[in-house]
Amino acid sequence: MVNVNHSPSPATFWTQANALLRNNLTFQKRNKKANIRLILFPLILCILLVLLQYVIDTQLDKPKFKCGCECPKSDICDESEKVCGVEYSDETQLVTCAIPNPTEWPPLLQLSQGKWYPAVFTTLFTAQNHSFGQIVSNNMFPSNFTMDLSDIKGSLALNVLGSESLAEDNNFIEPAFTSELPIYNLQTQCPQDNIAFPAQFQIGGGNEQEDTHTFPIEIGGRALTKEIKCANGINLWRNSSSDINDEIYKGYQSDDPEGQINDIVSAFDFLNSNEDAFNVTVWYKSTFKGSNNFGPTPLLRIPRSINLISNAYLQFLRGPGTKMLFEFVKEMPKSATPIKIEIASLLGSLFFTWVVLQLFPVVLTALVYEKQQKLRIMMKMHGLGDGPYWMISYGFFLALSVIYMVCFVLFGSVLGLKFFTLNDYSIQFVFYFIYVNLQISLAFLLASFFSNVKTATVTAYISVFGTGLLAGFLFQFFIQDSSFPRGWIICMELYPGFALYRGLYEFAQYAVSGSHSGTDGMRWQDLSDSSNGMKEVLIIMSAEWIVVLFVAYYIDQVLSTGTGKSPLFFLKGFQKKHLSPFKKPGFQEQGSKVLAQMDKPDVIREREKVEQLLLEPTLNHAIVCDDLKKFYPGRDGNPGKFAVKELFLAVPRGECFGMLGPNGAGKTSFISMMIGLTEPTSGAAYVEGLDIRTHMNGIYTNMGVCPQHDLLWETLTGREHLLFYGRLKNLTGSVLTQAVEESLKSLNLFHGGVADKQAGKYSGGMKRRLSVAISLIGDPKVVYMDEPSTGLDPASRKCLWNVIKLAKQDRAIILTTHSMEEAEALCDRLGVFVNGNLQCIGNPKELKARYGGTYVLTMTTSSDREKDVENMVQQLSPNANKIYRLSGTQKFELPKEDVKIANVFQAVEIAKRNFTVFAWGLADTTLEDVFIKVAREAQASDTLS
Known part of the structure; x- marks a missing residue:
């Protein structure tokens, strides 16, 4: 026996889910080495970052990266x-030194590099x-350059200086x-006919020449x-603030061929200002379009613009001798700040993107493997529903x-990477969980769109590395x-890979900031920050998760599960109910049609049988095919x-149809x-009783399949x-245990460790x-076997036949085969299929009697x-008809209607006298002869038609 005499009810949702879960756990147990390698990947990367951090820290600990001594x-x-101190340091060491008394710098205007x-x-x-407005603006720029060697800082503050270099x-x-760019002194009129003059200001020197002055400037003692x-x-007047805004927006470089307007330093709208009220709007230079400087200029040079317009208004009120002296700007004192490079935070956005994305090829290839090997449809054909499978x-x-x-974050935290330790773990969990x-x-x-594991694997890994590189070298720039x-x-960020990178980038930025300032990294309240x-x-990611999951399930139902479903399957509840399968509309008209193929009475009888069965209120046949095409x-x-084409077939329980x-x-x-x-x-x-067009899920619970090609997990x-x-x-x-044991024993898969x-x-x-x-486990009521004995040796084939003979006693079996011996040994009825048509149907003896028609007489003399x-x-x-002759051995076909077996024996006895x-024999027509004859006749008929 193949299985225990047991007729279980259809498996419930949770029974199916339990079966698949156990199977997946077993499958992963077989692949534990691959899983261990997968989990060790982030550990190895974290260790590599720690080692790299150690090397960098060792280098930064050298004197050339510390304040000079x-x-x-x-x-x-x-x-x-x-x-x-600063005076003992070079430019590299300066950034690390303590600065208790920062240098005082003259205030400057921010200028753009001129071309004129x-x-x-x-x-x-x-x-x-x-x-x-005209009077006040005319007071902004002085008419000449003023220098008092006894009060250099005060002298510089009385002038209007500007620089093209960007502020830090x-x-x-x-x-x-410190840069090679010059410093400009803005005046209402330059000397020497408006030609720019060079004036060398050198420390410690002295020169009484006109336009040459000296004043001391020291940086680090140099x-x-x-x-x-x-x-x-x-100063140029504009009619309104909108005109000013338009002119500024068009660009800083003027197209004026006279070259009179080269660069816009700032702009002012005095609004309703007068002698009693001062109300002004200031435009300042924050970006440099068309140059290599894309970021906004810090606001360190704006105070000079505000001071100029304030001084101009003060002079309007109190006269030209009244000024507010803007002596200098300086930074707050600074403690020693050693150079720190948090390598994990700097490289983490890119490297950790690859770490997380490594899961994508793993999941994708596992799903495509089930599809390529047809394991998904094999499971479904044996009763696994879509719900348990998806869950x-x-x-x-x-x-x-x-x-x-969890291992990724745990490894990084244990190794002390601030990327993980500084940022709130709850935010990290939510972010990673959603992604x-x-x-x-x-x-x-x-x-759903891949059918080959290799193609899916290559595509997935290209997307992994491509996403990381594009995000690191393009998206981060934006x-x-x-x-x-x-x-x-x-x-x-609608592309999931970029959304992942942006989240990791924010973690990295907060980790770097927290590492340098000694504060915490990202916290929940930081999410309200507009820059975060x-x-x-x-x-x-949350919205995309729901949408993508819904679309994936929909496409899976429509495209990827066997026959699939209608694209509007979710509206099934609103559609009209399907008519009873046994009450077909228009059936009476079908029954009145003139039957074709009158030369095939057995096929016609099968059709009439099917039509009669469909009229009955209940059906006692396991399989009924009605005009299937x-x-x-x-x-x-x-x-x-x-x-x-036009297949009519009825197979009752207990029959094996070949x-x-x-x-x-x-x-x-x-x-x-x-x-x-x-x-x-x-x-x-x-x-x-269930229609294969609409109720396949119900049919699967009572069906077993032995496909033409073995659909098995290689590692189970x-x-x-x-x-x-x-x-x-x-x-x-x-x-279950007994059924499995008996199945293995009956098919010679039990001994010698084969079962395991x-x-x-x-x-x-x-x-x-x-x-x-x-196909036979679990007592299915209908079993399909497509060439089950292919590749078996004679002993195994005989064993298999015995199993099928026992199994067909309480179920319907449809078996396809090319072995006439197998068909005659197993099948209660046979049907010969040629070019899509059922040419004949009946038991082996009937077919040989109907289509054989001859005896074969063999005699050797x-x-x-x-x-x-x-x-x-x-x-x-x-x-x-003589069909064979060689060295005295001859074969003849004798029409059955012409001879009797007794007459043949009598004629042979007379011939012996x-x-x-030497030898003789009389044989009836074999099933193979019938098959060949029917096939040839059908093919010849199709050729003629």
Whole structure:
């Protein structure tokens, strides 16, 4: 026996889910080495970052990256005797030094690099009172350069200086005095006919020449030489603030061919200001369009613009001698700040993006593997519903992803990476949890469009590395550019890989900031910060997770599960109920049609039987096919083809029906329709009263399939396969164990450790026997076997036949085969399929009687007696036909209607008296002869038609 005499009820949702979960756990247990390697990947990367951090910290601990120190009294002294400070440091060391008394710098205007000569810098102004605005703006720039050597700082403050160099984020060092760019003095009119003049201001020197002055400037104890050029500062009136805004927006460089307007320094709107009220709006230079400086200029040079307009108004009120002296700007004192490079935070955005994305190919290839090996449809054909499959598969991948991410964060935290330790763990958990859900949903969606594991794997890994590189070298550039439209950044974050990178980038930024300032990293309250993109990323990923999961499930239902469903399957509840399968509309008209193919009475009788069964209120046949057709449209200029046409068939329980036919006859197409792999073009078929077009899920619970090609997990054993499919058929406990044991024993898969060997190591014959055992486990009421004995040795084939003979006693079996011996041994009825048509149907004896029609007489004599044998045969039947002759051995076909067996025996006895007969025999027509004859006649008929 193949299984226990047990008829379990259909498995419940949770029974199916339990079966699939156990199977997945077993499958992952077989792949534990791959899983360990997967989890170790982030550990190895974290260790690599720690080692790299150690190397960098070691280098930064060297003197050249620390504040400079010298021995005050001699060339050699102890470390404790050394004196350190800015004056002993080079440019690299300066940033690390303590600055208790920051340098005082003259206030400057921010200018753009000019292209015209002489240099002209412009301010724009407008006001409700034109004359007031003109008078005040004329007081902005002085008429000459003033220098008092006894009060250099005060002298510089009385002048209007500007620089083309960009300000830094602090004022410890003013770039205008360290760069090679000149400093401009803005005057109402430059001397020497408006030609820019160079004036050398050198420390410690003295020169009484006109336009040459000196004043001391020291940085780190070193004297600097700066060139100051005169530039014309002019004020231009505009009619309104909108005109000013438009002119500023068009660009800083003027197209004026006269070269009178070169650059706009700032602009002012005096609004309703007058002698009694001062109300002004200031435009200042914050970006440099068309240059390589994309970020906003810090606000360190704006105070000079405000001071100029304030002084101009004060002079309007109190006269030209009244001024507010703006002596200097300086930074707050600074403690020693050693150079720190948090390598994990700097590289984490890119590297950790790759770490998280590594899960995507794992999930995608697992799903595509099930699709490529047809394991998903195999499970479904044995009763696994879509609900349990989705719940367990999704939950399993989610659990694997969560474990992976927990190990990732745990490894990084244990190794002390501030990327993990400074940022709030709850935010990290929410972020990673949402993303891995989105990633799994995306894998389910994309799996519907792949059918090959290698293609899916290559595509997935290209997307992993491509996403990281594009995000690190393009997307991050847009994030850091504050002038880049925020809407476009949000659009790019709709791509899940960029959303992941943005979240990791925010973690990295907060980790770097916290590491340098000694504060915490990202906290929940930080999400309300407009510069923090984490909040929008979480919202985008959450919304995409729900949408992608819904779309993935929808596409899976429509495209990827056997025959699929209608694109509007979710509206099924609003559609009209399907008519009873046994009350077909228009059936009476069908019954009145003139029956074709009158030369096939057995096929006609089968059709009449089907039509009569469909009229009865209940059906006692396991399988009923009613005018079933399958048409494949033509492609590439080839005509379409009917694989199955006008098939009427009724198979009761307890019968094994054999389908014979040449290759391409339509047998596999018929099986594919019955098991839900393809959808019928027209017609209907009913299995245990359920329509294959609408109730395949119900049919699957009572169906077993042995496909033409073995659909097995390579890493699962034979026993594990049977346990899984047995659970899907609701077998549990001792009943399941006994059914599996008997299945293995009956098919010779029990002894020698075969049952516990992985299926990937089975021979072809062992895989076929396992496929047959799977099809019979759980007592299915209908079983389809597509060439089950292919590749079996004679002993195994005989064993398999015995199993099938026992199994057919209480179920309907449809079997396809090319072995006439197998068909005659197993099948109660046979049908010969040729070119999609059922040519004949009946038991083997009936078919041989109907289509055989001849006896084969074989006789061996000496060569000189061949003519005597021919004469004897002609006397028995004038219509006899010689089909073989070699060295005295001859074969003749004798029409059955011409001869009787007794007459043949009598003629042979008479011949023996006249000459020597070495051997003779009389054989009836074989099933193979019937098959060949029917196939040839059908093909000839199709050729003629």
